[in-house]
Amino acid sequence: MKIRNSLLLLLTAAIWGVAFVAQSVGMDYVGPFTFNCVRSLIGGLVLIPCIWFLGRLEGKIERKKTIHGERKKEQKELLIGGILCGLLLCLASNFQQQGIMYTSVGKAGFITACYIIIVPLLGIFLHKRCGLNVWLGVFFALMGLYFLCIKGNVDTIEADRLVSWLPVGKGEVLLMICALLFSLHILVIDYFTMRVDGVKMSCIQFFVCGILSGVGMFLAEEPRVADILTAWQPILYAGVMSCGVAYTLQIVGQKGINPTVASLILSLESVISVLAGMLLLSQRLSQWEILGCVLMFVAIILAQLPRREKGKLYES
Numbered sequence: 001m002k003i004r005n006s007l008l009l010l011l012t013a014a015i016w017g018v019a020f021v022a023q024s025v026g027m028d029y030v031g032p033f034t035f036n037c038v039r040s041l042i043g044g045l046v047l048i049p050c051i052w053f054l055g056r057l058e059g060k061i062e063r064k065k066t067i068h069g070e071r072k073k074e075q076k077e078l079l080i081g082g083i084l085c086g087l088l089l090c091l092a093s094n095f096q097q098q099g100i101m102y103t104s105v106g107k108a109g110f111i112t113a114c115y116i117i118i119v120p121l122l123g124i125f126l127h128k129r130c131g132l133n134v135w136l137g138v139f140f141a142l143m144g145l146y147f148l149c150i151k152g153n154v155d156t157i158e159a160d161r162l163v164s165w166l167p168v169g170k171g172e173v174l175l176m177i178c179a180l181l182f183s184l185h186i187l188v189i190d191y192f193t194m195r196v197d198g199v200k201m202s203c204i205q206f207f208v209c210g211i212l213s214g215v216g217m218f219l220a221e222e223p224r225v226a227d228i229l230t231a232w233q234p235i236l237y238a239g240v241m242s243c244g245v246a247y248t249l250q251i252v253g254q255k256g257i258n259p260t261v262a263s264l265i266l267s268l269e270s271v272i273s274v275l276a277g278m279l280l281l282s283q284r285l286s287q288w289e290i291l292g293c294v295l296m297f298v299a300i301i302l303a304q305l306p307r308r309e310k311g312k313l314y315e316s
Helices: 002-026 032-064 068-100 105-112 115-125 132-151 170-192 198-220 225-230 232-254 259-266 269-280 287-304
Strands: 307-309 312-314
Touching: 002 232, 002 259, 002 269, 032 068, 032 198, 032 225, 032 232, 068 105, 068 170, 068 198, 105 132, 105 170, 105 269, 115 132, 115 170, 115 259, 132 259, 132 287, 170 232, 170 259, 198 232, 225 232, 232 259, 259 287, 269 287
Parallel strands: none
Antiparallel strands: 307 312
16 A cells, blocks of 8 residues: 555656646746646546546445435535645645746755655644654755755856845745645645545645636736637646646545655655656756755655664554
């Protein structure tokens, strides 16, 4: 079960990594709120037939076993979980899109991926224990992300600073908020996936994210149908694959896995985004970026190793 879920999370990271290319191209035609609004609504629509198909597979006999009171309670938790996930997803994705506008892609990738260390820190307050191997994995992942996204990024675009003497720009601040929000998103998913149907919750979160992003779209941007149609390819990929497929795989894959381990696997999207840029945009990997990839894979292996405590083995 753990190996299968880990592979699902790895596939999620791969889809998200390639989505950076689509995300970059799509922003050439539409604003961040418009992009997130349309792709989120598409992601929600894609999941509707999936929910119907999975419901048919469950069968009427299985559904009759559910007591009416338990079903009502589950529906309430499903709605709450979907709304909370959708709200956090909306905030995180839009902070990310806005932050990318003020800083380089390399900095954006590194700062966003800081959720891999924020998750275990938040998990301490939620009474979630992590073994030494997980913390070593966090260390190696941060080092890998540094070499991959910062040291390997030669052409750095300086962000506008909030204060002249403070070496922190608007983009960095927005992306740090984004990393915190994605950390909360991971923890909320970890809580609700043990109680409700993950695919249904994913569908709800996308509609919530799409509607809220739509409000920002009409308030802060001037959306035009012609621009959306021009960017139909990157939007469709982001909506169907990055939203409809990948976020659902994340919810299903996270079930029963330590959220810190899940965040480490998902952080491989930074590595895969570099590979996608090399294959799709003819970019080449530098020596620093190759070192970053190696360190990231070391982090994943370390995070998956069982920890030993008082002569017994425990899974992280």
